Amino acid sequence: MPKNSRPRQNAPAVGQRNALAPGLIAAMALLLGVVVLDGGGFTIVQFVVSILALIVSWFAVQAHQWWWLPVFIAIAVVWNPVVPLPFEGQWWLAAQFAAAFVFILAGILIKVPRTAATKASRAK
Template sequence: MPTPPPRSAPLRPALLPGLIGALGLVIGAVVPAWSDWIVSSYLTSILALIIVVFAAQGRQWLWIIPMFAVAVLWNPVYPFGFSGTLWAAAHILGAAAFLATGLLMRVPPQESAGRAA
């Protein structure tokens, strides 16, 4: 009787983009008068949308909501005029959303199409 192949551990495709996005938002909160805020805005929005794609591909629908909200709030095309203490707190909450998504979103590994049964 052949033994079944070992089960692979779930993947965490959003871990690296989540860590980079959280780092970018924390830097944005610490340095609020940063002259290159547009770079931070692009970085945050693009990484959030990358995580949205990973979540949709892995059918992890719950994680799409906070990441899409981050992508909209930090979008560089039509920026909102937020500033002050509440905006700095939003940076910390956005960083927490990036970290939570990166650490907790797990996607089962996809089966190989060429594997014989």
């Protein structure tokens, strides 16, 4: 057996980033929203962003990072397609990019510690 053929032992991760996938999807939707800002497809972007803001806020609550809650509740309200707020122009465009940055940042920073049950189920 060659020297370098030992099995590699990876250190187990101490946490999982549950908000990363919804944060990245929301950021992509927001960047797509810049393109369709004046069209009818923006309503779909608003639905996606507001729903994913609530999902990310739930993951923040699970991670005991309560300070994210007001940020994502505000995003859910501002991008709410049911009762839209009358935003337009450069401010709305800047808000799209700012919210995309916030979603990516939260996806990276919101981390839930793994429990023993999670580790045991991954070992199977």
